[in-house]
Amino acid sequence: MNKMTEFRKGMYHGIPIGLGYLSVSFGFGIMAVKAGLTTLAAAVISASNLTSAGQAAGVGIIAAGGTLLEMALVQLTINLRYSLMGLSLSQKLDRKSFTLLHRMLVSFGITDEIFAVSAGRKEKLTPWYMYGLITVAFAGWVTGTVLGASAGQLLPQDISAALSVMLYGMFIAIIVPPSRKDKSVLSVVLASAAISLLLRYVFTFVSGGFAVIISAVVASAAAALLFPVKEGEE
Amino acid sequence: MQLVYLVAVMAVVTYLIRMIPFTFFSRKIKSVFFRSFLHYIPYAVLSAMTVPAIFYSTGNMAAAAVGTAVAVILAYFNAPLIVVALAAAVSSYAAGLFF
Numbered sequence: 001m002n003k004m005t006e007f008r009k010g011m012y013h014g015i016p017i018g019l020g021y022l023s024v025s026f027g028f029g030i031m032a033v034k035a036g037l038t039t040l041a042a043a044v045i046s047a048s049n050l051t052s053a054g055q056a057a058g059v060g061i062i063a064a065g066g067t068l069l070e071m072a073l074v075q076l077t078i079n080l081r082y083s084l085m086g087l088s089l090s091q092k093l094d095r096k097s098f099t100l101l102h103r104m105l106v107s108f109g110i111t112d113e114i115f116a117v118s119a120g121r122k123e124k125l126t127p128w129y130m131y132g133l134i135t136v137a138f139a140g141w142v143t144g145t146v147l148g149a150s151a152g153q154l155l156p157q158d159i160s161a162a163l164s165v166m167l168y169g170m171f172i173a174i175i176v177p178p179s180r181k182d183k184s185v186l187s188v189v190l191a192s193a194a195i196s197l198l199l200r201y202v203f204t205f206v207s208g209g210f211a212v213i214i215s216a217v218v219a220s221a222a223a224a225l226l227f228p229v230k231e232g233e234e
Numbered sequence: 235m236q237l238v239y240l241v242a243v244m245a246v247v248t249y250l251i252r253m254i255p256f257t258f259f260s261r262k263i264k265s266v267f268f269r270s271f272l273h274y275i276p277y278a279v280l281s282a283m284t285v286p287a288i289f290y291s292t293g294n295m296a297a298a299a300v301g302t303a304v305a306v307i308l309a310y311f312n313a314p315l316i317v318v319a320l321a322a323a324v325s326s327y328a329a330g331l332f333f
Contacts, residue, residue, distance in 0.1 A: 045241055055244075056283065058240070162323050162326045173314075185274070189281040190281075
C-alpha cells in the first residue's frame, strides 16, 4: 500500500470536515474572546483539544474561575464518548501498519466527525489515511478559532453575539436527527435537558460544569436501564 | 497562572480519554448496561450543554430562542451541520433587529 496515496485520500475525505470545523470553530473563537481569553489562548486550546463541546465547557469553567478538579471531571464526562469511539475504531485498524506510536498519535484526532467518516470506511484503516483526515480537520479547526477570536474583537457586538450561537446550532444538528429516528434517544435528550433546567433554576448551588455531568450521567444511566441497546444496534 | 494549569488539565484529560482505549484495547465491551450508557452519553451531554445555555448565548433571549427554533426545525429535516449552525446565527441576528 502506498503511504502517499492513503494520506491524500484521507485529506480528500477530510475536506467537508475541515470546512465544517472552520465555521464552527469561528463561533468558538468568538465565544472564547467574549469569556475574556486572548486569541493565543483560544488557539492553544483548539490545537491541544480538537473538540467542540469540551472546549465550550472548558472556556465556561475558565471564565467562572472553576477548579482543576471540576475541569478534569467535566472533560472526562463530556469527552467520554471518544473512549467508545476509540474502542470501536481499534477493531478496524490495519494491524501491520498501526504500530504503538501511530496509535498514540492518531488517537489525538478522534472526534465525532472523524469517527463517523473513518468508521464508515469499508477498508481497514491505515495510519496515513487517518493522518490525512486529521490534518485537514485540525487545520480547519485552528484556523477558524484564530479568525473567530480576531473577528470577535473587530466585529460589531450584535453580530459577534449572534455568531456565538453557532456552536449550539451544531450541537442541535447532531442530536435532533437521531432523536427523530429513535424514541429512546429522544427520551435521553429530553430528560437531560429537563435535569439541566432543574439544576439551573432550582438547585442553583450546582455549578455549570457539574450540572452537565449530573444531567448527562443520570439521563444516560436511566436510559441504559430502561432501553438497553442490543448487540449490533449501535 | 491558573489559566495555564486549567488549559493543561483540559488538554491532558482529553488526550488520555482518547488515547488509552484506542491504543491498548482490542476486545469488545461485554456489559450491556455499560455499552448502552456509552451509547447515550453523547446525546445527553450535548443536550445538557445546549439547554438552557443557548438562550443566554447572545445576550438577547427572544432572539436566541428564534435561532434555536430555526436550528431545531432544520436539523429535524436533516439539513447539513454547517447549514444548521449558520442559519441559527443568521436568524438570531435577524430576530435581534426586531426584539
